[in-house]
Amino acid sequence: MPRYAMVIDLQRCVGCSACSISCRNENNVPDGIYWSNKITETSGIFPNVRYHYIPTLCNHCENAPCVRGCPTGAMHKLENGITMHNPKKCIGCKYCEFNCPYGVIYFNWTNPHKPWKNREKVLEGTTSPAEEVEKVGGNTIPYYNPEREETLAGIRPKGVVEKCTFCDHRVKRGKLPRCVDACPADARVFGDMNDPNSKVRQLLGKFRPFRLKEQVGTEPHVFYIRDFNPANYQPSKGGI
Amino acid sequence: MNPKPSNRLFFPWLGLLGIAILIGLFAAFKLLTEGHHLFNANDVLIWSLPLGVYIYLALASSGLTLLASIPLVFGVKRYEPFAKRLVFLAIAALLGGFISIGLELGNVLNMVYILFSPNLSSPIWWMGTIYSIELVVLVLKFQRIHAGDWSSTTSKTLGKIGFLCALIAPLMIGSVFGLTESRVTYFGPLMSIYCLLMAILSGSALCLFYNLIHAQITGNGLAEDKNSLMRELTRIFTGSLGAVIVLTFIKFFFEGSTVIPEFLNYHKYAQVFGSIAGMNTEVVLGLFLPFILISIPGLRYNNSTRMLTSALVLVGTLAMHMEILLAGQSRPVGPKAEQFPDVISYFPSIWEWMVFMLSIAVMLLLFSLGERFLKLEAKPA
Numbered sequence: 001m002p003r004y005a006m007v008i009d010l011q012r013c014v015g016c017s018a019c020s021i022s023c024r025n026e027n028n029v030p031d032g033i034y035w036s037n038k039i040t041e042t043s044g045i046f047p048n049v050r051y052h053y054i055p056t057l058c059n060h061c062e063n064a065p066c067v068r069g070c071p072t073g074a075m076h077k078l079e080n081g082i083t084m085h086n087p088k089k090c091i092g093c094k095y096c097e098f099n100c101p102y103g104v105i106y107f108n109w110t111n112p113h114k115p116w117k118n119r120e121k122v123l124e125g126t127t128s129p130a131e132e133v134e135k136v137g138g139n140t141i142p143y144y145n146p147e148r149e150e151t152l153a154g155i156r157p158k159g160v161v162e163k164c165t166f167c168d169h170r171v172k173r174g175k176l177p178r179c180v181d182a183c184p185a186d187a188r189v190f191g192d193m194n195d196p197n198s199k200v201r202q203l204l205g206k207f208r209p210f211r212l213k214e215q216v217g218t219e220p221h222v223f224y225i226r227d228f229n230p231a232n233y234q235p236s237k238g239g240i
Numbered sequence: 241m242n243p244k245p246s247n248r249l250f251f252p253w254l255g256l257l258g259i260a261i262l263i264g265l266f267a268a269f270k271l272l273t274e275g276h277h278l279f280n281a282n283d284v285l286i287w288s289l290p291l292g293v294y295i296y297l298a299l300a301s302s303g304l305t306l307l308a309s310i311p312l313v314f315g316v317k318r319y320e321p322f323a324k325r326l327v328f329l330a331i332a333a334l335l336g337g338f339i340s341i342g343l344e345l346g347n348v349l350n351m352v353y354i355l356f357s358p359n360l361s362s363p364i365w366w367m368g369t370i371y372s373i374e375l376v377v378l379v380l381k382f383q384r385i386h387a388g389d390w391s392s393t394t395s396k397t398l399g400k401i402g403f404l405c406a407l408i409a410p411l412m413i414g415s416v417f418g419l420t421e422s423r424v425t426y427f428g429p430l431m432s433i434y435c436l437l438m439a440i441l442s443g444s445a446l447c448l449f450y451n452l453i454h455a456q457i458t459g460n461g462l463a464e465d466k467n468s469l470m471r472e473l474t475r476i477f478t479g480s481l482g483a484v485i486v487l488t489f490i491k492f493f494f495e496g497s498t499v500i501p502e503f504l505n506y507h508k509y510a511q512v513f514g515s516i517a518g519m520n521t522e523v524v525l526g527l528f529l530p531f532i533l534i535s536i537p538g539l540r541y542n543n544s545t546r547m548l549t550s551a552l553v554l555v556g557t558l559a560m561h562m563e564i565l566l567a568g569q570s571r572p573v574g575p576k577a578e579q580f581p582d583v584i585s586y587f588p589s590i591w592e593w594m595v596f597m598l599s600i601a602v603m604l605l606l607f608s609l610g611e612r613f614l615k616l617e618a619k620p621a
Contacts, residue, residue: 032283037575056575065421071365072353089353092276092346094286095364101422103574107286107346109277158275159346212574216421 002192003081004166004221006180007203008055011226012187015053022182023057026167027148028155030112035164036179037104053228055187057179058083058104058164059212059220066096066105075161081193081221082166087153090160097161101213102220105163112155116143166190193221247457250612257605264598267591268343276346278591284572284580289588290344290595292562295413296442297337297599298371299435299561303443304330305378305406307476312381312390312399321466322473324385325616326447329607330406331378333446334371336603343595363419367412374405390620410439417568425506425568430491437484442557444477449550452543454611462543471541474534481531481553488523509583510567513559522563526556 015038023029023036039054060083066075067083074089075096097105119129130140148154150169156162167177171190175181180188191200200223203209207225214220271278281288308326311319342348359365381398389395414432421427451470455462462470495503495510516524530549539545572580588596610616 032579034575034579038578039575040578068359068361069364069419070359071362071368072350073357073359074350074353089350089357090347091350091353092348093344093364094346095362095416097283098286098569099420099422101573103422103572103576106283108275109279109282110275157347161346218421 001079001194003194004060004171005081005191005193005200005223006057006166006177006221007189007200007209007223007225009187009189009203009225010054011228012185013053013055013183013228014185014187015055016184018182018184019055019057019179019188022178023164026145026170026178027165028113028143028145029162030108030155031115033106033108033112033162035104035162050229050231054212054224056102056104056212057222058166059102059218059222060166062219062221063217065099065101065216065218069095069099071095078168080171082168082171083163084165084168085152085161085163087156087160087162092159092161094161101216101218105161107161108156108158111158113143250608253608254605257601257608260597260601261605264339264594264601267594267598270591271343271595272348276344278589280586280589280592282580282584284576285566285569285584285586287344287565287569288586289562289592290340290599292558292565293596293599294337294341294344295435295561295565296558297333297340297603298413299410299439299557300442300446301330301334301337302374302406302410302439303441304333304447305374305402305443306440307443307447307473309399309403309406313396313403318469319472320390320619321617322447322451322469324382324614324618325450325610327378327382327385327402328610328614328616329446329450330443331375331382332603332606332610334375334378335606336599338371338375339602340595340599343598363412363415367409367416370405370409370412374402374409377402377405385618386614388621406439407436410435417564422573423568424500424502425495426564430487434484434487434491437480437487438557438560441477441480441484441553444473444480445550445553445557448473448477448546449554450607452547452550455543470546474541474546477550477553478531478534478540481527481534485527485531488527492519505571506567509570510563512563512566512570512586520560520563522556522559526552526559530556 017038020034020036020038027035029035035057037056039056041052041054043050043052060081062081064075064077064083067077070076071093072089072091074086074091076084076086078084092107094107097107117129133140144154146154147169151172152165152169167175167179170177176190180190189199189203191198193200195201203225204223209223209225211220211223267278279288279290304326308323308330310316311323312327345351354365354368358369377398381395381402384390384392384395384398411432414429414435417423417426418428418431448470451462451466451473495507511520513521515521519528530552533545534540534549566586570584571582572584
């Protein structure tokens with residue numbers, strides 16, 4: 001059985017957010033919820049400052065606090081290591097969200113995708129609800145991706161949590177997670193940790209990877225390698 | 241509460257509670273149909289007033305059950321006049337708490353999976369299960385006592401199970417927070433011990449306050465035997481107050497002396513109700529002041545002092561639960577800092593106040609009906 005993991009090459013990542021946009025489309029992610037997100041940091045003291053960008057997603061931890069704490073097993077591990085959620089069993093206690101050290105679980109505070117059904121006119125004399133566009137023979141915007149339904153509710157209802165699933169529905173069909181596919185810089189590598197020949201294993205052996213908040217013992221399965229920093233400096237003896 | 245049959249305020253009082261319950265039910269309907277965006281909570285400050293109220297009432301219920309165990313489990317006969325009322329108050333408080341948590345949950349109908357798909361590693365599962373067992377056991381125990389069965393094997397066994405539940409459940413509430421890796425400021429066994437002590441404190445405060453108010457409303461005053469019991473209860477109250485103060489000092493000391501970044505941040509925002517001389521307002525007014533007042537020999541057994549101190553503790557403990565709950569959630573975790581402010585400010589929405597009102601009103605309604613119809617002062621023949 002594979003054990004899936006992701007390596008994110010921070011030297012290749014340009015912070016374009018294509019991962020986040022494609023994730024949103026693939027998984028019908030509602031407004032205000034981010035399965036794929038980022039941490040931005042500024043280091044140094046002005047004028048010597050630098051900007052850092054770290055893409056984030058569910059870490060599919062080996063010792064997942066969200067899974068341990070879920071009272072009904074709605075949040076659970078698949079055999080391939082993916083941390084999966086079953087909204088049908090979710091009581092909406094939000095303990096997984098409370099307990100996630102990485103801030104990657106969100107709660108549906110209201111009915112999702114309200115703008116999809118919004119019939120209010122932005123400009124007088126114009127309108128764009130799908131039914132009316134269809135009536136005049138136009139193509140409606142394909143907001144909804146039905147493929148998501150293969151392993152999870154296509155749209156999660158209000159009152160339950162949701163988070164990244166490593167695009168388990170695509171992985172099941174031998175495809176890459178959508179964020180990996182969409183990355184224009186090929187900064188994301190996805191694969192089987194148990195396969196010694198997988199690219200993931202090769203990269204983890206070649207570089208010195210780090211994971212977020214390793215000290216809490218959750219064993220995340222999203223690894224980061226390298227760093228985007230083209231800066232250089234003149235060598236000197238002790239800075240003198 | 242326990243108004244005489246002739247008391248003309250009884251029905252207006254019931255009417256008032258009825259209005260509060262109707263308003264609360266409207267809030268419940270809106271939450272079920274529209275979702276929890278009606279709360280002033282978000283993906284950083286996840287748990288808000290209804291959860292604080294649940295913790296408060298559930299712990300008070302455990303405290304009342306533990307007090308009821310003095311006569312019912314440990315056989316201290318002089319406490320028997322309190323026993324039936326204590327069991328009933330514990331049931332009412334726990335029901336109030338369940339209403340609050342039920343309306344905090346996003347999908348309360350899925351609660352059935354607590355039974356069909358249990359996760360034994362989850363502190364929430366243990367907390368929910370033990371409190372559910374406690375409620376059932378308390379109701380059965382009350383039914384036995386009401387039928388005059390104080391000492392059959394079944395009745396005693398129910399008392400023992402209730403005692404064990406009331407002892408373990410507060411520890412489980414503490415572990416819900418104490419096992420949270422993402423929020424270091426909650427982490428550790430201290431939260432469980434704190435919750436158990438808070439349970440005993442709020443239970444004894446509620447018992448003291450309730451009995452004094454009851455004597456006031458009925459105009460009967462406290463009978464001699466009850467008066468001496470109230471003196472003992474005052475000592476239990478003072479002792480538990482002292483224990484919570486010691487633990488609070490230990491907590492302050494640890495939080496104040498560490499340089500772990502999460503604690504430094506926590507310390508910065510851990511005074512959501514402001515401070516008096518550098519200490520949290522709710523701790524000064526809800527713990528120190530009552531302790532000082534109740535420790536003065538001339539005031540200790542004065543009814544006004546006892547009523548004031550127990551009222552201060554009842555308000556103070558709710559504030560302390562809210563302070564701990566909010567301060568630990570005030571800063572976004574990980575990438576949520578990208579979409580939320582550095583610090584989340586919070587004031588309960590009108591819907592949260594309505595849930596609060598519903599929980600308290602149901603509890604008070606049960607108190608009132610119980611006093612009127614269930615002979616809560618009964619003791620073994």
